[in-house]
Amino acid sequence: MRVLMLGWEFPPKHIGGLGIASYELSKALSKKGVEIFFVLPGDPGKDYNFLKIISTYVEAVNSPLTPYAGTSMSLNFFNLPREVDNFALGVEKIAKRLIDEGIDLIHAHDWMTFKAGLLAREVLHVPLILHVHSTEIDRSGGNPNPYVYNIEKEGMEKADLVIAVSNFTKKRIVEYYGIPEEKIKVLYNAIEVPKKVKRKKFRSKVVLYLGRFTLQKGPDYFLKAAKKIIQKDPDVTFLMVGEGEMLGEMIEKACRLGITDKVFFTGRVPDVNEFYSIADVYVMPSVSEPFGLTALEALSNKVPVIISKQSGVSEVLSHCLKVDFWDVDDIANKILSVLKYSPLKKMLEENGFTEVKNFSWDKQADKCIEYYKEVIKKIKA
Numbered sequence: 001m002r003v004l005m006l007g008w009e010f011p012p013k014h015i016g017g018l019g020i021a022s023y024e025l026s027k028a029l030s031k032k033g034v035e036i037f038f039v040l041p042g043d044p045g046k047d048y049n050f051l052k053i054i055s056t057y058v059e060a061v062n063s064p065l066t067p068y069a070g071t072s073m074s075l076n077f078f079n080l081p082r083e084v085d086n087f088a089l090g091v092e093k094i095a096k097r098l099i100d101e102g103i104d105l106i107h108a109h110d111w112m113t114f115k116a117g118l119l120a121r122e123v124l125h126v127p128l129i130l131h132v133h134s135t136e137i138d139r140s141g142g143n144p145n146p147y148v149y150n151i152e153k154e155g156m157e158k159a160d161l162v163i164a165v166s167n168f169t170k171k172r173i174v175e176y177y178g179i180p181e182e183k184i185k186v187l188y189n190a191i192e193v194p195k196k197v198k199r200k201k202f203r204s205k206v207v208l209y210l211g212r213f214t215l216q217k218g219p220d221y222f223l224k225a226a227k228k229i230i231q232k233d234p235d236v237t238f239l240m241v242g243e244g245e246m247l248g249e250m251i252e253k254a255c256r257l258g259i260t261d262k263v264f265f266t267g268r269v270p271d272v273n274e275f276y277s278i279a280d281v282y283v284m285p286s287v288s289e290p291f292g293l294t295a296l297e298a299l300s301n302k303v304p305v306i307i308s309k310q311s312g313v314s315e316v317l318s319h320c321l322k323v324d325f326w327d328v329d330d331i332a333n334k335i336l337s338v339l340k341y342s343p344l345k346k347m348l349e350e351n352g353f354t355e356v357k358n359f360s361w362d363k364q365a366d367k368c369i370e371y372y373k374e375v376i377k378k379i380k381a
Contacts, residue, residue: 098124156183225331299352
């Protein structure tokens with residue numbers, strides 16, 4: 001089977017979970033005999049094939065589109081609608097070149113690739129699958145950019161199949177975009193658990209936030225909880241790892257709360273495992289989280305997790321603590337419980353690590369191939 005796959009994050013160009021998911025899914029599919037032509041915006045002169053994934057060929061369309069374009073930060077640098085159209089035209093050219101290559105379907109990841117996917121389908125006359133890792137409703141906190149929302153809605157209406165990363169996301173697609181339930185399949189993200197987990201000692205107890213600094217991820221609720229915890233246990237360090245449009249605002253908030261001596265902002269880091277290795281607990285207070293791959297990353301590093309009930313990953317995890325993102329008192333109490341009671345911490349570490357081993361990309365690739373075969377059969381019928 002040959003697949004034209006479209007994305008806008010792929011190592012080494014990635015910031016969030018979509019890039020990791022695109023890479024791991026491509027790798028798992030390739031091992032099962034699926035030949036993938038992966039196209040993303042970037043530098044066409046750069047060799048993206050250094051990753052040496054079997055039967056996966058990565059190519060870039062000349063474009064400045066970056067991960068999480070559409071935010072106020074990226075809009076300052078280029079004309080977003082123009083660049084989305086340019087990327088679509090670039091993909092169309094590649095599709096014309098692939099006409100005789102026997103492409104079986106197109107698999108497009110998230111909104112910036114949807115226009116490109118529709119154009120490529122007109123050229124190749126094969127099924128189009130749109131993979132939704134996050135919606136504009138999630139990213140915007142319920143106040144969507146009409147331009148992005150309309151692309152998402154039109155794309156999902158015209159696609160042959162929509163894949164959502166969770167039932168949480170599937171429900172939002174049905175509710176906010178009017179897409180029929182039967183047109184949407186769920187494919188959870190997964191993780192490859194390391195053979196050896198490194199743990200390190202830190203001078204104090206460590207509570208970790210790791211993610212983009214956006215309204216969607218709830219960093220402000222993390223800081224509010226931190227303030228409450230410090231009042232009860234001053235021997236706690238809070239690490240906030242990542243970047244995003246709210247980073248400056250969160251630094252100011254930490255100053256206003258008077259906790260700058262206990263909260264450290266690292267910005268983007270090359271190796272997140274260094275921070276998991278010293279964390280006593282990982283907190284994901286997302287306001288609206290389509291999945292939440294970082295929760296699996298934390299568990300695979302034997303770190304107990306506290307996750308928002310408003311997340312897709314909460315559907316599939318049992319050995320964790322769950323909170324409503326807005327309930328700062330509950331978040332603080334659960335963090336303190338994990339830090340204070342070593343039997344609880346140990347139970348969450350061991351059972352969580354055992355549970356996360358069930359989340360394999362190999363299994364998800366099998367399910368993805370099933371979806372491929374279903375949509376191809378349906379179109380041919």
